[in-house]
Amino acid sequence: MVSPISLVSLVFAVAIASVDCNIEGDALSAWKTNLVDPSNVLQSWDSTLVNPCTWYHITCDLNDHVTRVDLGHIGLSGILVPQLGDLSNLQYLEVYGNSLTGVIPTEIGKITTLISLDLYQNQLSGTIPPSLGSLVSLKFLRLNSNKLTGAVPAEVLQLVKSGSLTVYNVSDNQLVGSVHHTNTAELGSK
Ligand SMILES: *[C@@H]1O[C@H](CO)[C@@H](O)[C@H](O)[C@H]1NC(C)=O
Secondary structure, three states, rough: OHHEEEEEHHHHHHHHHHHHHHHHHHHHHHHHHHHEOOOOOOOOOOOOOOHHHOOOOEEEOOOOOOOEEEEEOOOOOEOOOOOHOOOOOEEEEEEEOOEEOOOHHHHHHHHOOOOEEOOOOOOEEEEEOOOHHHHOOOOOOOOOEEEEEEEEEEEHHHHHHHOOOOOEEEEEEEOOOOOOOOHHHHOOOO
């Protein structure tokens, strides 16, 4: 027989589970409020839905966790927000070819499931966060053609040296110092 206490626990567990599900939708909604979207490509991003899995440009896995954000060449400006770090199952962040400004949030380094971080051809500025060195699953790191400054952090160079990245491009920024462990001209900072 089910005791009242276990019923109460069950209700709490269900409540916690649904709050948990909304974290990713909340993160993306927070991002949307910081984006300028003249072509209304984010119209389907309805924060009142139980999860973001039916939104355009979003892909989820079978457990309704967001695995892909595909917003390449889609006319967006605005900024990347720290809440993107809450997309804890994200594998592909494809936001290339827009007009995003501001910095790359340190919190992106929390997404250890990330396979591809494609932020190339935007107007991103500031330095590359050392936290990106924590992205041990990363295969594609393309930050080229932005306005990034400073040196590539040692943590990120370590990732490059580890050989796990298939594609790494930070060229066409305003970076200084070593950007790679070899002298590959194409990947130079100029
Ligand atoms: C690296 O980025 C630069 C600048 O965006 C681009 O011209 C070049 O083709 C890229 N290299 C590779 C190998 O993709």
